[in-house]
Amino acid sequence: MKREDPEVAHWRDAPRPWPWWPPARSPEAAAAAAVAAQPSSDASFGRSVDGELDLTKGVVLYLDGITVSFDGFRALNNLTLTVDAGELRCIIGPNGAGKTTMMDVITGKTRPDSGTAFFGQTIDLTRLAENQIAHAGIGRKFQKPTIFAHHTVFENLELSMKADKRVRKTLFAKLSSAERDRIAMTLAQIRLTDSADRQAGLLSHGQKQWLEIGMLLMQEPKLLLLDEPVAGMSDDETERTAELFLSLAGTHSLVVVEHDMKFVETIAKKVTVLHEGSVLAEGSLADVQNDPRVIEVYLGR
Numbered sequence: 001m002k003r004e005d006p007e008v009a010h011w012r013d014a015p016r017p018w019p020w021w022p023p024a025r026s027p028e029a030a031a032a033a034a035v036a037a038q039p040s041s042d043a044s045f046g047r048s049v050d051g052e053l054d055l056t057k058g059v060v061l062y063l064d065g066i067t068v069s070f071d072g073f074r075a076l077n078n079l080t081l082t083v084d085a086g087e088l089r090c091i092i093g094p095n096g097a098g099k100t101t102m103m104d105v106i107t108g109k110t111r112p113d114s115g116t117a118f119f120g121q122t123i124d125l126t127r128l129a130e131n132q133i134a135h136a137g138i139g140r141k142f143q144k145p146t147i148f149a150h151h152t153v154f155e156n157l158e159l160s161m162k163a164d165k166r167v168r169k170t171l172f173a174k175l176s177s178a179e180r181d182r183i184a185m186t187l188a189q190i191r192l193t194d195s196a197d198r199q200a201g202l203l204s205h206g207q208k209q210w211l212e213i214g215m216l217l218m219q220e221p222k223l224l225l226l227d228e229p230v231a232g233m234s235d236d237e238t239e240r241t242a243e244l245f246l247s248l249a250g251t252h253s254l255v256v257v258e259h260d261m262k263f264v265e266t267i268a269k270k271v272t273v274l275h276e277g278s279v280l281a282e283g284s285l286a287d288v289q290n291d292p293r294v295i296e297v298y299l300g301r
């Protein structure tokens, strides 16, 4: 019998620092446990975990009146915004505006003091654990890529595939042709077809970022949250990343936090400017760049 790879074993047994990894127990079991932990009058809680994402109103994300305080300081202050299904939204704002805290609320890492956060019409994000939110279809990419350096690009995608199997089985079991096709499609999407057999640790910085996006895509997310995705990329890599995001929009919804205005200009139709934990302005990049309040607090500095 083939010995288990120590890198994979460590990954499987670690206390799940990757929020996109599906829960160890089945979603049904997780939902049942969550329901059991709730007051018995609240029967809707479990349904929101297993329920299909409801996009009937064309909105993938609703944040309404979200407030988060740290020791009395309001990192988010009555934040209200919506993102349409299939939209590619850029979020900009000066340091400390609350962009990361907003992502943390959406992914369940931080609980708001008040306000509501819904994924589609029915999934109440303020009541789910991080792994349940990931399982419901929200994928987050942090600035620093978390890939398996000693595995090939192909294996990294294989390991990330959405499946109820345990990791070891996923890596060593024979892939079905449908699974191979999915990996091949993702490799093409992230422009790494020619590097499929390369060790991931040997990729360029930009390629590592694309690989991590590919790993997220293998989880079949409906909403992708991307934190400063082009930081440290060359101009050519930045351009290719813009093409990738534009190709994903429509079939996916994307929320991109980025300081690189040239990149934002290339990809954004609608930009939200955060300031002091609230929405300061929203519209096309040209609109917000010409807004005197934005010029005063951000772009004019």
Ligand SMILES: Nc1ncnc2c1ncn2[C@@H]1O[C@H](COP(=O)(O)OP(=O)(O)OP(=O)(O)O)[C@@H](O)[C@H]1O
Binding pocket: 070, 074, 075, 093, 094, 095, 096, 097, 098, 099, 100, 101, 102
């Ligand atoms: N855990 C925490 N404890 C105390 N204060 C915090 C905590 N997390 C964030 N803050 C504060 O909340 C405010 C918003 O921070 P946040 O990281 O969300 O801003 P940001 O817009 O992402 O900034 P940047 O562009 O620098 O990443 C900042 O003033 C920050 O210092």
